[in-house]
Amino acid sequence: MADSSSFRVDTAVIKQRVPILLKYLDSDTEKELQALYALQASIVKLDQPPNLLRMFFDCLYDEEVISEDAFYKWESSKDPAEQNGKGVALKSVTAFFTWLREAEEESEDN
Secondary structure, three states, rough: OOOOOHHHOOHHHHHHHHHHHHHHHHOOOHHHHHHHHHHHHHHHHHOOOOHHHHHHHHHHOOOEEEEEEEHHHHHOOOOHHHOOHHOOOOOOOOHHHHHHHHHHHHHHHH
């Protein structure tokens, strides 16, 4: 099995898929939330490689594929069907949410 620390997100590939992702997600927060759940499930299957989810979150946020609302809904979700690996996943993206909140506060200050 591959060393889990060798996993990384190929952002160029994601960027190529952005138009398709946008078409299917259609700026619908619920669909975006389901996409985040699917990503969480995939990370669990890969045995939660460190930083992988954060890399996905950064890229999907930067490319405006997933809205802030959907990220926050995922963070606070208590959906029993989506709890597998949620604790570890949340921990791995703590810095992402800290950054997101700080960026939000800065934009409100300006």
